[in-house]
Amino acid sequence: MSLKHQRVVVERGPRSGLPIIVAVHSTALGTAIGGCRIATYPDWRDGLDDVLRLSSAMTQKAALAGLPHGGGKTVVALPAGAVLDRRAVLHDVGDVIENLGGIYATGPDVGTGPDDMMTIGERTGYVLCRTGDSSPGTAAGVVASMRAVVADRFGSPELSGRSFAVLGAGRVGSHVVRLLRSAGATVLTADVDPSRRTAMESVGATWTDPRSCLTAAVDVLVPAALGGVLTAGTVPTLRCAAVAGPANNQLATDDIADLLHERDILWAPDVVVSAGGIVHAIATELHHETPAQVTTRIEAIGDTLSGILSAARETSSTPAAAASRLADFLVGTPPTPLPATV
Numbered sequence: 436m437s438l439k440h441q442r443v444v445v446e447r448g449p450r451s452g453l454p455i456i457v458a459v460h461s462t463a464l465g466t467a468i469g470g471c472r473i474a475t476y477p478d479w480r481d482g483l484d485d486v487l488r489l490s491s492a493m494t495q496k497a498a499l500a501g502l503p504h505g506g507g508k509t510v511v512a513l514p515a516g517a518v519l520d521r522r523a524v525l526h527d528v529g530d531v532i533e534n535l536g537g538i539y540a541t542g543p544d545v546g547t548g549p550d551d552m553m554t555i556g557e558r559t560g561y562v563l564c565r566t567g568d569s570s571p572g573t574a575a576g577v578v579a580s581m582r583a584v585v586a587d588r589f590g591s592p593e594l595s596g597r598s599f600a601v602l603g604a605g606r607v608g609s610h611v612v613r614l615l616r617s618a619g620a621t622v623l624t625a626d627v628d629p630s631r632r633t634a635m636e637s638v639g640a641t642w643t644d645p646r647s648c649l650t651a652a653v654d655v656l657v658p659a660a661l662g663g664v665l666t667a668g669t670v671p672t673l674r675c676a677a678v679a680g681p682a683n684n685q686l687a688t689d690d691i692a693d694l695l696h697e698r699d700i701l702w703a704p705d706v707v708v709s710a711g712g713i714v715h716a717i718a719t720e721l722h723h724e725t726p727a728q729v730t731t732r733i734e735a736i737g738d739t740l741s742g743i744l745s746a747a748r749e750t751s752s753t754p755a756a757a758a759s760r761l762a763d764f765l766v767g768t769p770p771t772p773l774p775a776t777v
């Protein structure tokens with residue numbers, strides 16, 4: 436396999452002794468952006484695989500969100516049972532990013548949050564989201580996407596009277612549930628953490644168990660927990676008309692997009708749907724836009740998704756393939772040919 440990334444740095448952190456891996460996939464549209472993931476891997480090379488995949492997805496995400504940025508990612512690959520000296524590892528991360536000289540800026544991801552960005556910020560200025568929570572922006576982008584999805588599927592963007600099953604009532608999922616309820620939708624929700632139940636029922640959502648939520652007969656299933664939820668095993672059990680949610684990497688493998696298409700379940704690519712938080716952070720922190728300008732950008736996620744869903748229909752391809760082709764076009768990558776049929 437040829438290397439498609441602009442730059443990949445692997446360093447053993449001098450303070451932490453841990454593998455710090457930063458991949459800059461592309462700066463064709465501007466500074467690469469993408470979060471810092473601290474996670475356990477069987478081997479650091481699995482972390483390398485992850486960072487290569489995630490940074491390439493960030494290039495697509497930034498381009499599809501209309502941001503003048505490329506994609507990158509940081510992974511700190513923890514061995515099983517590692518005891519973390521958090522400050523040491525975050526300073527190691529900060530130094531690696533600083534040494535890249537500004538071609539990449541990081542932010543929170545799995546295993547890191549705004550406080551960690553403050554600590555990384557003690558070593559480098561190339562860091563986002565030091566304050567605040569990205570989940571309200573992400574949720575707003577999800578709801579803008581919902582309007583595009585129901586318009587495509589049912590002929591009207593109206594959310595009132597539509598039914599949704601939100602799997603995962605965490606930071607983003609709980610905001611989505613509230614926004615959908617305020618718009619007059621019927622909402623079923625579930626989380627492995629039962630402490631979320633009271634808050635969700637107080638806004639009028641119906642609580643259920645995760646399995647029933649996944650397979651509920653609803654208009655739209657909203658994956659808002661972990662990635663990999665759509666598999667060859669789960670897709671045949673779905674009873675929804677569409678799937679659209681913030682969870683990253685929902686498809687266990689790329690061919691699951693075809694399986695959903697064959698079942699006539701509309702899948703909205705998560706790389707588009709989940710962009711609201713990063714759009715908010717970039718527009719506010721790097722481009723100093725006004726709240727009204729930021730809202731307009733987040734609402735535009737729905738327009739982008741509408742265009743992708745129309746293009747998919749017109750070319751008889753999956754929305755995943757249509758999104759990928761649009762991202763390649765925006766970044767200037769030579770497009771891959773369309774398959775004859777899907």
Ligand SMILES: NC(=O)c1ccc[n+]([C@@H]2O[C@H](COP(=O)([O-])OP(=O)(O)OC[C@H]3O[C@@H](n4cnc5c(N)ncnc54)[C@H](O)[C@@H]3O)[C@@H](O)[C@H]2O)c1
Pocket residue numbers: 569570571573602603604605606607608625626627628631645659660661662681682683709710712
């Ligand atoms: N926070 C953001 O701004 C943002 C931005 C883009 C994408 N995402 C993605 O959206 C998803 C949710 O992010 P978040 O910030 O809300 O995370 P979170 O950790 O706050 O919420 C996730 C929730 O899912 C629940 N959960 C875990 N496994 C589950 C299961 N099997 N069934 C049901 N519930 C389960 C957890 O208990 C938790 O409440 C993640 O995939 C994340 O990568 C988040």
